[in-house]
Amino acid sequence: xxxxxxxxxxxxxxxxxxxxxxxxxxxxxxxxxxxxxxxxxxxxxxxxxxxxxxxxxxxxxxxxxxxxxxxxxxxxxxxxxxxxxxxxxxxxxxxxxxxxxxxxxxxxxxxxxxxxxxxxxxxxxxxxxxxxxxxxxxxxxxxxxxxxxxxxxxxxxxxxxxxxxxxxxxxxxxxxxxxxxxxxxxxxxxxxxx
Numbered sequence: 001x002x003x004x005x006x007x008x009x010x011x012x013x014x015x016x017x018x019x020x021x022x023x024x025x026x027x028x029x030x031x032x033x034x035x036x037x038x039x040x041x042x043x044x045x046x047x048x049x050x051x052x053x054x055x056x057x058x059x060x061x062x063x064x065x066x067x068x069x070x071x072x073x074x075x076x077x078x079x080x081x082x083x084x085x086x087x088x089x090x091x092x093x094x095x096x097x098x099x100x101x102x103x104x105x106x107x108x109x110x111x112x113x114x115x116x117x118x119x120x121x122x123x124x125x126x127x128x129x130x131x132x133x134x135x136x137x138x139x140x141x142x143x144x145x146x147x148x149x150x151x152x153x154x155x156x157x158x159x160x161x162x163x164x165x166x167x168x169x170x171x172x173x174x175x176x177x178x179x180x181x182x183x184x185x186x187x188x189x190x191x192x193x194x
Contacts, residue, residue, distance in 0.1 A: 018165020047085020054092035133168025136160035
């Protein structure tokens with residue numbers, strides 16, 4: 001990435017939601033084509049978004065990493081992504097990563113049982129001031145770095161959404177969760193205003 005000043009367009013959607021997935025795909029593709037990013041991380045709960053992005057970047061130079069909710073996120077012993085989506089994502093050459101959300105599972109269990117707010121939950125709530133998508137983007141970058149799927153210190157394009165689909169695109173300097181304070185949101189390319 002050049003050290004010169006960068007001028008980019010930011011897209012603000014009038015509302016959150018999956019209707020913005022095609023626009024987020026175009027925005028991510030534009031950033032990758034223009035600046036040569038080598039890693040794209042995409043949130044996908046049911047697999048629909050993961051399939052769309054893995055198909056769009058199939059055979060390219062960009063490593064696509066689709067991050068899912070963990071087993072048990074909604075109910076015990078179950079995962080939300082469909083087996084069909086898993087197969088298509090893998091056939092498209094993308095990496096599928098299923099792991100524990102950095103700011104969610106353990107502290108949610110403690111908070112539900114004993115009340116109160118814990119540090120990771122405070123971080124999650126602070127990140128939500130920018131929106132659900134930006135919070136998820138930051139979490140996924142740390143998850144991918146923790147798994148060795150993206151290099152720490154590298155700039156990655158990250159796509160997430162509010163509920164289902166995609167409505168947020170960011171460029172983030174990756175850091176493992178142990179070095180959360182080194183994670184840097186470099187650019188917000190798209191997000192909902194509301």
